[in-house]
Amino acid sequence: MTKKEAFDFLDRMARGIAVMFGEQCETIVHEMDGQKVKNLAIYNGHVSGRTTGSTLSIYGRDTMMDEEDPKVNLDLDYVNQMVITSSGKTMKSSTFHFQGEDYHFALGINYDISVMSQMSRIMDGLLRTDATLQTSLFGTGNSMEEVFESCSEMVKRPFSQMQKADRLTLVSILKEKGFFQMQRSVPYAAERLGVTNIRFIIT
The missing domain is CATH 1.20.1280 (Monooxygenase)
Known part of the structure; x- marks a missing residue:
């Protein structure tokens, strides 16, 4: 698979997932260069506040500038991880790496569960009893x-x-x-x- 074919495939997948799961689901195609990340395509970017061409991580750090950022193991996929963003949002996050001879992409899926987390706390309060x-x-x-x-x-x-x-x-x-x-x-x-x-x- 060529670099263009790989990107087109990931881009279609990212777009489809974002449409299927709605506006709280951000999908993003990264181009990886060592520890540096460039966002080539992003859907529902309002979830994390990032745009196409951005070099920000999900935590809001500029991966091109922050040389002290801890090294990430890029041989591993990260699935169903919790993320608390710098703006205080709670997300479920997954990253899947896709590599070829002359490219290294990653598909990111980030679902904003902030509202659902608040609802869960409200429901816990409503359902809690002191005793039978x-x-x-x-x-x-x-x-x-x-x-x-x-x-x-x-x-x-x-x-x-x-x-x-x-x-x-x-x-x-x-x-x-x-x-x-x-x-x-x-x-x-x-x-x-x-x-x-x-x-x-x-x-």
Whole structure:
């Protein structure tokens, strides 16, 4: 593949990816010269603020001027890396190298996830809870038996003397206290109450 063919191929790919993934996705074709970089083609350049012909890295450093920039291993592709730009944007970034006899190009894909990161933090705040209601009502270490006994005491009548109305009252208390959110609580309550069709009562 000639240098022109390689560039045309990468340019078409960069354009297609940018169109497919929208305005938050920047794609760029670099020409590499050692540690120096020239941007030959760029799409959605507003993401990083770079333009065609620019020699800036994604961090905003001029690769032609900054001799103290740390050396980059150009034998490796860098895939799905997080980048925080000098302007504070958060991006997912990938770079793929493409080399021939007389050329060394790299295809860069940078997706601005700043808004999504903010939304994620908002969603985390909305979904966060301090504790389960069951834990708050009965305490962290209470077993199913302890919760059942606690509710039974509110009926103020031993099981041997409970009438149907008393059992219905107890079931209502258990529902109110969240007892039936516990695993295997239905068969446990049925056994303790001496009934077989407790499900129609609690539903």
